[in-house]
Amino acid sequence: QLQLQESGPGLVKPSETLSLTCTVSGGSITSSSYYWDWIRQPPGKGLEWIGNIYYSGSTYYNPSLKSRVTISMDTSKNQFSLKLNSLTAADTAVYYCARRWGYEGLHYWGQGTLVTVSS
Amino acid sequence: QSALTQPPSVSGSPGQSVTISCTGTSSDVGTYNRVSWYQQPPGTVPKLMIYEVNNRPSGVPDRFSGSKSGNTASLTISGLQAEDEADYYCSSYTSSSTWVFGAGTKLTVL
Numbered sequence: 710q711l712q713l714q715e716s717g718p719g720l721v722k723p724s725e726t727l728s729l730t731c732t733v734s735g736g737s738i739t740s741s742s743y744y745w746d747w748i749r750q751p752p753g754k755g756l757e758w759i760g761n762i763y764y765s766g767s768t769y770y771n772p773s774l775k776s777r778v779t780i781s782m783d784t785s786k787n788q789f790s791l792k793l794n795s796l797t798a799a800d801t802a803v804y805y806c807a808r809r810w811g812y813e814g815l816h817y818w819g820q821g822t823l824v825t826v827s828s
Numbered sequence: 829q830s831a832l833t834q835p836p837s838v839s840g841s842p843g844q845s846v847t848i849s850c851t852g853t854s855s856d857v858g859t860y861n862r863v864s865w866y867q868q869p870p871g872t873v874p875k876l877m878i879y880e881v882n883n884r885p886s887g888v889p890d891r892f893s894g895s896k897s898g899n900t901a902s903l904t905i906s907g908l909q910a911e912d913e914a915d916y917y918c919s920s921y922t923s924s925s926t927w928v929f930g931a932g933t934k935l936t937v938l
Binding site: 746748755756757758760761769770771772773805812813814815816818819821 | 829831860862864865866868873874875876878879880883885915917919921924925926927928929930931932
């Protein structure tokens, strides 16, 4: 059974960089045709797609966040990561990692991790 | 990219059917059959209910169905049950090779 688990700091200061890691178990992040996505949800609000990385390493980002986002993968650890810089309070959200096969939906999700941006 | 348009709320009584709409543009919903729907009860992780417009993952009841016409996709829940009360989000692939979500619809079972 595939499992995803987000990890990272729960509190980050404004203007700093958020770094989150998603550890995947029960499957390889280099398996063909899989995309590995990041999604966030501000408290009480809707879902926002941040971006994803293809098993081959190609990346795709939400245009509204593209200038601040980097998604990468570490195949040796079976992990993929999110970096978001120049943080503001508006980046406070639950951050989810998830897996997509091809152009299907997000079948598997992590439990999510709350990140608060505050001084 | 702009969020897909969903009604903020819908409601129905047990046993009834409800439909949630999701309106995009010719750059997303209108061009691609890559629309998915997610269910999120309060305090839980989103769950995939429909993918590629009208396909159900294993384990999702056939009371849930999806369709699309032009730039608008729809999720229909028939035989409404109390456990269906949740927020529902649509999502679509876009011509920029990105994905976009709808703002979400709160379903209340009366």
